[in-house]
Amino acid sequence: MQKNYNPLIGLIIDDDFAKKHDPPYPNPVFLSYETPLRISVILNYFERMNLFRNERIKKLSPRTIEEDILHLAHSQYHIDTIKRLTNFGGGILSEDVFIAPDTYSIAKKAVGGVIEAMVSVLENKVKQAFALVRPPGHHAFREEASGLCIFNNIATAIFYLREKEQYKKRIAIIDIDDHYGDGLARYFYEDPSVLYFSIHEFDFLEGDVGFISDIGAGDGRGTSINFPIPMYTTDEDFLAFFDVITPILNDFNPDLIVVPAGFDMYFADPVGNILLTSKSYYEFTKRLLQLAKQICDGKIVFSLEGGYNLIGLPICCYAIISALLDEKFSSHPYEELDFSGRSKIREITKIKKSLIKTLRPFWDSL
Numbered sequence: 001m002q003k004n005y006n007p008l009i010g011l012i013i014d015d016d017f018a019k020k021h022d023p024p025y026p027n028p029v030f031l032s033y034e035t036p037l038r039i040s041v042i043l044n045y046f047e048r049m050n051l052f053r054n055e056r057i058k059k060l061s062p063r064t065i066e067e068d069i070l071h072l073a074h075s076q077y078h079i080d081t082i083k084r085l086t087n088f089g090g091g092i093l094s095e096d097v098f099i100a101p102d103t104y105s106i107a108k109k110a111v112g113g114v115i116e117a118m119v120s121v122l123e124n125k126v127k128q129a130f131a132l133v134r135p136p137g138h139h140a141f142r143e144e145a146s147g148l149c150i151f152n153n154i155a156t157a158i159f160y161l162r163e164k165e166q167y168k169k170r171i172a173i174i175d176i177d178d179h180y181g182d183g184l185a186r187y188f189y190e191d192p193s194v195l196y197f198s199i200h201e202f203d204f205l206e207g208d209v210g211f212i213s214d215i216g217a218g219d220g221r222g223t224s225i226n227f228p229i230p231m232y233t234t235d236e237d238f239l240a241f242f243d244v245i246t247p248i249l250n251d252f253n254p255d256l257i258v259v260p261a262g263f264d265m266y267f268a269d270p271v272g273n274i275l276l277t278s279k280s281y282y283e284f285t286k287r288l289l290q291l292a293k294q295i296c297d298g299k300i301v302f303s304l305e306g307g308y309n310l311i312g313l314p315i316c317c318y319a320i321i322s323a324l325l326d327e328k329f330s331s332h333p334y335e336e337l338d339f340s341g342r343s344k345i346r347e348i349t350k351i352k353k354s355l356i357k358t359l360r361p362f363w364d365s366l
Ligand SMILES: [Zn+2]
Pocket: 177, 178, 179, 262, 264, 306, 307
C-alpha cells in the first residue's frame, strides 16, 4: 500500500434501516421483498465474519438532514405525498411502491446515509464507503416514487455536494443493479459532469428505456451509457463490460466513483434473471478499485439498491468489502452450481461492439 493512502473503509449503518419501513404484505408478494430483514441479515453476517473487529472498518452514522435537502432533487408535491401517506399510517402508493407508518423519516435517513458516505470519502475520513441504507433510490424521480424507491438517495446526495459543499468535480456512476436506474439516469441525462453507466438485464416486457442508443441529451450526449445484458448471463461473461467502461473512465477522469450496488443479478434472486454468484461482486470490486486507484485516488462510494435473496445478499456485500480490504474471498458452498454451457458471450460481444460503435464519436480512447 502506498504511503499516506487512507486505509479506512466506512460503513454507513443505522438500526432503523433494519427495523423500519416494514412491508405489511405476505412473502412472496413483490412488495414484501424490500424488507428490514435485508439489512439485519447483512449486519448479522458481518458480525459473524468479525468484520467490525477489522481495524480498517469504520462505522459511520447517516447525516441528519432536513426537508430542504430533499428539495434539491424532489418536488414539494412528491415530498408531501410521502409525508401525508406516512402520517395516514401508510398504504400502497402504486403497484410497486408501499408506504409504512414510518416511511418518511427512514427514507430521509437513507438520503442522509448516502450524503455521509460521499462527504466522508471526499473529506478523506475514509477512502471508500458503503451506505447500507434502504429503501433503495435509483428508480425514484423528481416527481414520483417508483420501483420500491421513495427518494433518489444518490441523486440527492450529488446535488447536496454541488449545492452545499461547492463540489463541482466530475462524478462517474457505475450502476450494477439488475434494473436500469431510470430515475437516476434522468437527473443527469443532460449533465456532462456526471457520467451514468448502467449494466442491466434487458427487460423485454418494459424494454422502452435503457437501450444502447439511449446516450443522453444536449451537453450530456455520450455520458449516459447502457450495457443491457441477456437473461441467464453468468459470472463467466459478466465482466466483459470493463472493455467499454475502462477506456471511458480513463477519458472522463472522474474525481469520485459512485456504485448503485444492487444485488438482484444474483442467481437466486427472486426478481432478477441473471446468474451471478458472489464471485462476480468480488471481481467487479477488485477491478473497479484498481481503476479507481489510477484515476481518482481510490475514492469509491457504494450505496445499496436492490437485491432480495436474503441468503445471497449478505455474502455479496461481504464480497465487496473483502475486495476493498484486499483480502481473499471464496464463494459460499451454496453457490457452487454448474452453469457451464450457459455462455452468453456471443450476445454480449455483439452488444459490446454495437455500444462501442455508438459511443466512439464521444470518447477518444474507444
Ligand atoms: Zn433492481
